[in-house]
Amino acid sequence: MITARYLVRRTLNSVLAFVVAVVFIFIIPRLMPGSPTDQFASQYRLPGPVVAELKEMFGLDKSIETQFVLYIKNVLLTFPPNFGLSYNFYPATVWSLLAQALPWTIFLLGTSSILTAILGVALGMMSAWYRGSKLEAFISSSSMFMLSVPYFWVAMILVLFFGVFLRLFPFAGAVSPSAVYNGFSIPWLFDVLYHGALPVLTLTIGSFASYTLIMKDNMMATLGEDYILTAEAKGVKREDIMIKHAARNAVLPVMTLFVLRLGFLVGGSILTETVFSYPGIGLLLYGAVTGLDYPLIQGAFFVLAFTVILSTLVADILYTVLDPRIRY
C-alpha cells in the first residue's frame, strides 16, 4: 500500500539527493588541480591582463561564497537553468546544447530498457521453468558470460559485423547526414530507428544478463510455492501456470534491479554513444570532459543527475503501487 506519508518522505529524499548533487557539481571542479582559466590561458598563451579580465567575466575573481550564491541562483532558481556559454561550442548556450542532445539519450535508454526487461524476464522465466535442462544450462552460462562483457566491446563487435562486414546498418550518427526532414514524418522515424538499431542493441545485449539471472532466481522461488502445486493439481494449463501464476509473482523484484542498474546504463550509454558518434548527452559530456569545457560538464552532470534521480523516484513509487505486499 502506498501512503501519503511514504510518498512525501520518498520525494523529499530525492529532492535532498538532487540538491546535494547540485552542490557536488559546484565543488568538484574547484577541488581539481588547475583552474579552467589557467588551462585556457596556457593553451592560447594569453597575457596576464587578459586572464584577469576573463576571470572577471566568468565571476572567478569573486569570493567562493559569492560564486556559490550566484551558481545556485542561476541553476536552481532560473528556468531553464543557466549554465552560461559553452567554451568549445561558443557562442551556443549550454542549455541549448543539452536540449538538443537529451532526447537522443532518452530514446536510447528508454528503448533499450524496455527491450532489456522483456528479454531478461523471458529468458529468466524459461530457464527457471525448464530447470535442469540443456536450455537452462545454456541460458545461465551465457548470461554469466555476458555479465562481464563491456558495453563498448559489444558495440565494436556489432559495428564490425553488422556495419562493416554485412553492411546492414549504419554505425555513425542518429540520422542520415544528407537527408533533410521537415520535423516529424514517417521517413524520419524510419531513419531514426535504422540508425538507432545498433546502439539500442548494444545496450540491450550489454544489460540483459543480470535481469535474466535475477528473474530466474525469483521464478525458482515462486515455483516452489504451494499455490503452484494447487494450480497443477486442479489442472490449470501449463503455459498459464508459467505465465499467469509464477512469472507474474516473480517479476516485480526485477524492477528494483532497474533502479540499481540505472547508473551503469548511463555509463553504458556514454560508451555506446562514443563508439557510434551518437549525438546524445554521453557524447556531449565526453567531448566536454576531454576538451575541458567546464560549463558544459556542469550542465551535462546536472541533467544526468536529474534524470537518474527522477527515474529512481518514479520506479520506487511504481514498485510500491504495483506490489501491494510492500508497506511502509
Next chain:
Amino acid sequence: MPSETTQGSVKRKSGFGVTVFAVDVWNHRRGRIGVLIAAFFLAIALFAPWLAPYNPYKFGALPYLQPTLEHLLGTDGIGRDILSQLLWGTRISLLIGFVVAVSVIVIGASIGLAAAYYGGLMDELLMRFTDELMVLPSLPLMIWMATMLGQSMWNTIIVLAVFGWPSMARMVRSETLSVKQRPFVDAARVSGASDLRIMAQIILPNVAPLIVANGILSIISAILGEASLSFLGLGDPFNMSWGTILYFAQIEGAFYNNGWAWILAPGLSIAAIGLAITFIGSAITDIANPRLRST
C-alpha cells in the same frame, strides 16, 4: 579464523580454515572451472615477459598485418605485435583489478563497519554520502576525475577506488547491523574491549566471508571500469591494458582493416576473466552461506 561461521552456515568438523575453504571451492563444479581460468590468466600475467614474442611498444613490422605465424593476432596500426600487447595487457588489467578490489574492500568495509557500529548521526552521514555516490552515474565522474589527474596507471587505480566502494559499504553495514545484535558482541563490550577491538576482532571475522565473496566480485567491476576508462583514451599508453588495446583498435580503424583478432581477443579476455571470477564468487557464496544463493 574463528571456528564459528555466520548464521545458517554449514556444520563443519575441521572448522572454518582457509585450506578447507579452498578445497570446497575446488570441489564446487563452477568454482573449479573459475579457478582454472583465473590460474591461466594469472600465469600469463606473471610470465608475460617470457611469453610475449615481441616488445609490445616497439613498431617492428608492417601495420595492419592479418594474423600469421609470426604475428598470431596480427599487428596494430603502427606495426606493433598485438599478441604481445595482449599478454602484457593481462598483467596490467589484472594488477589494476586486484589493487582496486583491495582498496574497495578496505574503504568499503571500514565505512560500513563504522556506520553500523556507531549508528546515529555517524550512520546517517556516512550512508547519505554513500547513497549519493551510488545514485550519481559514476562513469562520467570517473572520466572527469581521470582527465584532471592525468593518464597514469596509479591515477586510474585511485579513480576506480574512489568510486568503487559504496556498494561494499552498504553490504558490510547491513551485515554488521545483524552481527552487532548477537550476544558475543555484548560479552566483549562488558569484558572491556575497546570499540576498535570489537570491530576488528569480533565483528569483522563474522562479516569476512561476505566481504571476501563480494570483494572478489569487485575485481570484475574494477577490470570493467578500467577497460571503459582506457577505451575512452584515459588509460596509461605506456602500460597498455586490454582496454587500451581496444582504444587503439577504435582510433586506428581496426574496423576497416579486417581487425577481427585485434578486437575479439582483448574483449574475450575481459569476459573470460569476468566469468571465472563470477564462478569463484558464486562458489564462495554457496559454501560460506547457502542461505544467500548467488546469481
